Amino acid sequence: MKLARLGPQGAERPVLLGDSATYDLSGLTGDLDGQFFAADGLVAVRKLAAAGDLPELAVAPTRVGPPIARPGAVIGIGLNYAAHAAESGSPRPESPVMFLKTPNTVGGPTDAVAVPPGSLRMDWEVELGVVIGKRASYLDSPEDSLAHVAGFVLANDLSERNHQLVDSGGQWSKGKCAPGFTPTGPWLVTPDEVDHRRLRLRSWVNGEPRQDSSTADMIFDVGFVVWHLSQYLALEPGDLLLTGTPEGVALSGRFPYLKVGDVVELEAEGLGRQRQELVAR
Numbered sequence: 600m601k602l603a604r605l606g607p608q609g610a611e612r613p614v615l616l617g618d619s620a621t622y623d624l625s626g627l628t629g630d631l632d633g634q635f636f637a638a639d640g641l642v643a644v645r646k647l648a649a650a651g652d653l654p655e656l657a658v659a660p661t662r663v664g665p666p667i668a669r670p671g672a673v674i675g676i677g678l679n680y681a682a683h684a685a686e687s688g689s690p691r692p693e694s695p696v697m698f699l700k701t702p703n704t705v706g707g708p709t710d711a712v713a714v715p716p717g718s719l720r721m722d723w724e725v726e727l728g729v730v731i732g733k734r735a736s737y738l739d740s741p742e743d744s745l746a747h748v749a750g751f752v753l754a755n756d757l758s759e760r761n762h763q764l765v766d767s768g769g770q771w772s773k774g775k776c777a778p779g780f781t782p783t784g785p786w787l788v789t790p791d792e793v794d795h796r797r798l799r800l801r802s803w804v805n806g807e808p809r810q811d812s813s814t815a816d817m818i819f820d821v822g823f824v825v826w827h828l829s830q831y832l833a834l835e836p837g838d839l840l841l842t843g844t845p846e847g848v849a850l851s852g853r854f855p856y857l858k859v860g861d862v863v864e865l866e867a868e869g870l871g872r873q874r875q876e877l878v879a880r
Contacts, residue, residue: 600645602750603786604631604664605656608707611664614656615644616786622653631787632668633837636732636749641789664707665783666752667730672838673700673781674828675756677771679818679843686851695819695827698771700756704781705839708873712757712779713880714859720760721857721877724844725802725810725865727795728754729821730787731840736833744825747834750787751795753870755863756841757781760850783839785871792869795821799868800845805861809854812845 602624604611613624613631627643628635647653677696678684684691706712714721732749756775763774795814802810814820819827824842828834849856857863857877865873 600789601786602631603666606660621656621659623656630668636836663785665705666787669702670837670839671835675700675841676824676843680816680845682846683844686846695824700781701776703778704776706779706782708782708784711878712875714877715759715777716880718759722758722760722849723802723863724756725800726754726756726841726844727814728752729840731834731836731838734835735829738826738829741822741826744822748790750789751793752783752787753867754841755782755865782873782875801866803864810845810847
Protein backbone atom coordinates (compact mmCIF):
# COMPACT_ATOMS: atom_id res chain seq x y z
CA MET A 600 0.00 0.00 0.00
CA LYS A 601 0.97 3.61 -0.55
CA LEU A 602 -0.25 6.13 2.01
CA ALA A 603 0.10 9.89 1.82
CA ARG A 604 -1.09 13.16 3.37
CA LEU A 605 -2.46 15.81 1.03
CA GLY A 606 -3.41 19.42 1.67
CA PRO A 607 -2.18 22.68 3.19
CA GLN A 608 0.45 22.58 5.92
CA GLY A 609 -1.22 21.73 9.21
CA ALA A 610 -4.44 20.59 7.51
CA GLU A 611 -3.30 17.53 5.54
CA ARG A 612 -5.79 14.76 4.79
CA PRO A 613 -4.69 11.09 5.08
CA VAL A 614 -5.20 9.09 1.87
CA LEU A 615 -4.55 5.74 0.28
CA LEU A 616 -3.05 5.96 -3.20
CA GLY A 617 -4.53 3.35 -5.52
CA ASP A 618 -3.52 2.49 -9.06
CA SER A 619 -6.16 4.75 -10.59
CA ALA A 620 -7.78 6.60 -7.67
CA THR A 621 -7.06 8.29 -4.35
CA TYR A 622 -9.08 7.16 -1.33
CA ASP A 623 -9.98 9.29 1.67
CA LEU A 624 -8.92 7.85 5.05
CA SER A 625 -10.23 10.70 7.20
CA GLY A 626 -13.28 8.64 8.18
CA LEU A 627 -10.94 6.04 9.67
CA THR A 628 -8.28 8.26 11.22
CA GLY A 629 -7.58 11.92 11.82
CA ASP A 630 -4.00 11.52 10.65
CA LEU A 631 -1.18 9.14 9.84
CA ASP A 632 0.46 9.45 13.23
CA GLY A 633 1.78 7.30 16.04
CA GLN A 634 -1.69 6.57 17.36
CA PHE A 635 -2.80 5.35 13.93
CA PHE A 636 0.12 2.97 13.57
CA ALA A 637 -0.08 1.73 17.17
CA ALA A 638 -3.76 0.85 16.70
CA ASP A 639 -3.03 -1.38 13.67
CA GLY A 640 -4.31 1.31 11.33
CA LEU A 641 -2.57 -0.28 8.37
CA VAL A 642 -4.52 -3.51 8.93
CA ALA A 643 -7.78 -1.55 9.04
CA VAL A 644 -6.95 0.30 5.82
CA ARG A 645 -6.10 -2.94 4.05
CA LYS A 646 -9.41 -4.53 5.10
CA LEU A 647 -11.51 -1.54 4.05
CA ALA A 648 -9.69 -1.28 0.72
CA ALA A 649 -10.21 -4.98 0.01
CA ALA A 650 -13.92 -4.64 0.77
CA GLY A 651 -14.26 -1.54 -1.41
CA ASP A 652 -15.43 0.49 1.57
CA LEU A 653 -13.12 3.50 1.23
CA PRO A 654 -14.58 6.66 -0.34
CA GLU A 655 -12.78 8.01 -3.36
CA LEU A 656 -11.34 11.49 -3.08
CA ALA A 657 -12.90 13.36 -5.98
CA VAL A 658 -10.47 16.28 -6.03
CA ALA A 659 -7.06 15.72 -4.50
CA PRO A 660 -5.31 18.77 -2.98
CA THR A 661 -2.27 19.88 -4.92
CA ARG A 662 0.20 20.05 -2.02
CA VAL A 663 1.74 16.79 -0.85
CA GLY A 664 2.67 16.82 2.81
CA PRO A 665 5.04 14.46 4.60
CA PRO A 666 3.42 11.00 4.70
CA ILE A 667 3.59 10.85 8.48
CA ALA A 668 2.34 13.50 10.86
CA ARG A 669 4.85 15.15 13.17
CA PRO A 670 6.83 12.22 14.61
CA GLY A 671 7.79 11.91 18.24
CA ALA A 672 11.42 11.41 17.23
CA VAL A 673 13.57 11.73 14.13
CA ILE A 674 16.69 9.59 14.49
CA GLY A 675 19.56 9.67 12.01
CA ILE A 676 22.31 7.17 11.29
CA GLY A 677 25.55 8.68 10.02
CA LEU A 678 28.35 7.28 7.86
CA ASN A 679 26.31 4.18 6.96
CA TYR A 680 27.79 3.82 3.46
CA ALA A 681 31.51 3.06 3.25
CA ALA A 682 32.14 5.34 0.27
CA HIS A 683 30.39 8.23 2.00
CA ALA A 684 32.45 7.70 5.15
CA ALA A 685 35.58 7.81 3.02
CA GLU A 686 34.57 11.02 1.19
CA SER A 687 33.81 12.57 4.59
CA GLY A 688 37.31 11.75 5.80
CA SER A 689 36.02 9.34 8.43
CA PRO A 690 36.87 5.70 9.09
CA ARG A 691 34.25 3.02 8.48
CA PRO A 692 32.22 2.88 11.72
CA GLU A 693 32.30 -0.30 13.79
CA SER A 694 28.90 0.52 15.29
CA PRO A 695 26.00 2.64 13.99
CA VAL A 696 26.54 6.38 14.55
CA MET A 697 23.34 7.96 15.88
CA PHE A 698 22.22 11.59 15.95
CA LEU A 699 18.88 13.30 16.55
CA LYS A 700 16.84 15.75 14.49
CA THR A 701 13.93 17.75 15.89
CA PRO A 702 10.40 16.83 14.73
CA ASN A 703 9.85 20.27 13.18
CA THR A 704 12.51 19.49 10.57
CA VAL A 705 9.99 17.20 8.80
CA GLY A 706 8.38 18.80 5.75
CA GLY A 707 6.69 17.87 2.52
CA PRO A 708 8.65 16.56 -0.47
CA THR A 709 8.19 19.73 -2.55
CA ASP A 710 8.08 22.35 0.18
CA ALA A 711 10.59 25.17 -0.18
CA VAL A 712 13.44 25.02 2.33
CA ALA A 713 14.91 28.12 3.93
CA VAL A 714 18.69 28.42 3.99
CA PRO A 715 19.82 29.28 7.55
CA PRO A 716 21.20 32.82 7.93
CA GLY A 717 24.94 32.89 7.32
CA SER A 718 24.98 29.35 5.94
CA LEU A 719 28.13 28.58 3.96
CA ARG A 720 28.05 24.78 3.73
CA MET A 721 24.48 23.52 3.28
CA ASP A 722 24.42 19.97 1.91
CA TRP A 723 21.95 17.41 0.53
CA GLU A 724 21.65 13.73 1.53
CA VAL A 725 19.24 11.31 -0.16
CA GLU A 726 18.18 8.60 2.30
CA LEU A 727 15.90 5.67 2.90
CA GLY A 728 13.59 6.55 5.78
CA VAL A 729 11.99 3.94 8.05
CA VAL A 730 8.69 4.62 9.83
CA ILE A 731 8.19 2.66 13.04
CA GLY A 732 4.81 0.95 13.35
CA LYS A 733 5.15 -0.95 16.61
CA ARG A 734 7.13 -0.12 19.75
CA ALA A 735 10.64 -1.56 19.54
CA SER A 736 12.53 -1.93 22.79
CA TYR A 737 15.29 -4.46 23.54
CA LEU A 738 14.52 -6.60 20.52
CA ASP A 739 16.07 -10.07 20.66
CA SER A 740 17.64 -10.03 17.20
CA PRO A 741 17.76 -8.10 13.90
CA GLU A 742 15.35 -10.68 12.48
CA ASP A 743 12.65 -9.26 14.80
CA SER A 744 13.00 -5.73 13.42
CA LEU A 745 10.76 -5.71 10.35
CA ALA A 746 7.74 -6.71 12.42
CA HIS A 747 8.11 -3.26 14.02
CA VAL A 748 8.32 -1.31 10.73
CA ALA A 749 5.20 0.35 9.25
CA GLY A 750 6.84 1.31 5.99
CA PHE A 751 9.52 3.14 4.07
CA VAL A 752 9.81 6.72 2.81
CA LEU A 753 12.18 8.85 0.79
CA ALA A 754 13.92 11.53 2.86
CA ASN A 755 16.46 14.32 2.44
CA ASP A 756 18.71 14.68 5.49
CA LEU A 757 19.69 18.29 4.80
CA SER A 758 22.73 19.42 6.77
CA GLU A 759 24.64 22.63 7.43
CA ARG A 760 28.19 21.34 7.69
CA ASN A 761 29.70 24.30 9.58
CA HIS A 762 27.05 23.94 12.25
CA GLN A 763 27.45 20.16 12.22
CA LEU A 764 31.24 19.93 12.31
CA VAL A 765 32.69 23.29 13.39
CA ASP A 766 30.10 24.70 15.80
CA SER A 767 29.01 21.26 16.95
CA GLY A 768 30.62 20.99 20.36
CA GLY A 769 31.18 17.35 19.50
CA GLN A 770 27.71 16.27 18.34
CA TRP A 771 26.12 16.67 14.92
CA SER A 772 22.59 17.81 15.66
CA LYS A 773 23.25 21.58 15.45
CA GLY A 774 23.79 21.12 11.73
CA LYS A 775 20.73 18.93 11.24
CA CYS A 776 17.87 20.74 12.95
CA ALA A 777 16.98 23.88 11.01
CA PRO A 778 13.23 23.99 10.25
CA GLY A 779 12.36 21.99 7.15
CA PHE A 780 15.67 20.10 7.10
CA THR A 781 13.98 16.70 6.67
CA PRO A 782 11.80 16.75 3.53
CA THR A 783 9.91 13.45 3.58
CA GLY A 784 7.74 11.58 1.09
CA PRO A 785 5.82 11.82 -1.20
CA TRP A 786 4.34 8.63 0.22
CA LEU A 787 4.85 5.79 2.68
CA VAL A 788 5.14 2.31 1.15
CA THR A 789 4.40 -0.75 3.27
CA PRO A 790 7.21 -3.34 3.55
CA ASP A 791 5.40 -5.91 1.40
CA GLU A 792 5.63 -3.67 -1.68
CA VAL A 793 9.28 -2.64 -1.72
CA ASP A 794 12.61 -4.42 -1.32
CA HIS A 795 14.34 -2.03 1.04
CA ARG A 796 17.60 -3.97 0.72
CA ARG A 797 18.16 -3.03 -2.94
CA LEU A 798 16.70 0.40 -3.60
CA ARG A 799 18.39 2.74 -6.03
CA LEU A 800 18.95 6.19 -4.48
CA ARG A 801 19.70 9.25 -6.62
CA SER A 802 20.03 13.01 -6.22
CA TRP A 803 20.49 16.03 -8.47
CA VAL A 804 21.30 19.71 -7.89
CA ASN A 805 20.07 22.14 -10.54
CA GLY A 806 19.56 19.16 -12.84
CA GLU A 807 23.13 17.87 -12.47
CA PRO A 808 23.62 14.33 -11.07
CA ARG A 809 25.10 14.02 -7.61
CA GLN A 810 24.36 10.68 -5.92
CA ASP A 811 23.57 7.33 -7.56
CA SER A 812 23.83 4.29 -5.34
CA SER A 813 21.83 1.50 -3.71
CA THR A 814 20.78 0.55 -0.20
CA ALA A 815 22.59 -2.73 -0.90
CA ASP A 816 25.76 -0.77 -0.05
CA MET A 817 24.69 0.00 3.52
CA ILE A 818 27.19 -0.97 6.21
CA PHE A 819 24.39 -1.68 8.68
CA ASP A 820 21.09 -2.75 7.12
CA VAL A 821 17.61 -1.76 8.30
CA GLY A 822 17.09 -4.85 10.44
CA PHE A 823 20.39 -4.39 12.25
CA VAL A 824 19.89 -0.66 12.78
CA VAL A 825 16.40 -1.03 14.29
CA TRP A 826 17.58 -3.88 16.54
CA HIS A 827 20.72 -1.98 17.56
CA LEU A 828 18.87 1.22 18.43
CA SER A 829 16.31 -0.75 20.45
CA GLN A 830 19.10 -1.73 22.84
CA TYR A 831 19.57 1.93 23.80
CA LEU A 832 16.15 3.60 23.37
CA ALA A 833 12.52 2.73 22.73
CA LEU A 834 11.40 3.38 19.16
CA GLU A 835 7.74 4.41 19.23
CA PRO A 836 5.03 4.14 16.53
CA GLY A 837 5.30 7.03 14.09
CA ASP A 838 9.00 7.67 14.76
CA LEU A 839 11.15 8.33 11.69
CA LEU A 840 14.53 6.68 11.27
CA LEU A 841 16.98 7.94 8.62
CA THR A 842 19.42 5.24 7.55
CA GLY A 843 22.31 7.19 6.05
CA THR A 844 23.34 8.58 2.67
CA PRO A 845 25.63 7.26 -0.08
CA GLU A 846 28.58 9.12 -1.58
CA GLY A 847 28.14 12.21 -3.72
CA VAL A 848 27.50 15.07 -1.30
CA ALA A 849 29.15 18.51 -1.21
CA LEU A 850 31.20 17.53 1.85
CA SER A 851 33.27 15.38 -0.52
CA GLY A 852 34.80 18.54 -2.01
CA ARG A 853 33.71 17.51 -5.50
CA PHE A 854 30.63 19.75 -5.64
CA PRO A 855 29.67 23.25 -4.45
CA TYR A 856 27.49 23.63 -1.39
CA LEU A 857 23.89 24.73 -1.72
CA LYS A 858 22.76 28.35 -1.87
CA VAL A 859 19.54 30.32 -2.25
CA GLY A 860 17.96 29.62 -5.63
CA ASP A 861 19.33 26.10 -6.00
CA VAL A 862 16.95 23.21 -6.68
CA VAL A 863 17.54 19.79 -5.11
CA GLU A 864 15.84 16.69 -6.50
CA LEU A 865 15.85 13.19 -5.02
CA GLU A 866 14.53 9.82 -6.05
CA ALA A 867 14.33 6.38 -4.48
CA GLU A 868 13.15 3.38 -6.45
CA GLY A 869 9.51 2.70 -5.56
CA LEU A 870 9.37 5.55 -3.05
CA GLY A 871 8.84 8.49 -5.39
CA ARG A 872 10.61 11.75 -6.11
CA GLN A 873 11.22 15.04 -4.30
CA ARG A 874 12.02 18.58 -5.43
CA GLN A 875 13.00 21.43 -3.10
CA GLU A 876 13.82 25.01 -4.01
CA LEU A 877 16.13 26.74 -1.54
CA VAL A 878 14.91 30.16 -0.46
CA ALA A 879 16.10 32.96 1.80
CA ARG A 880 14.79 32.86 5.35
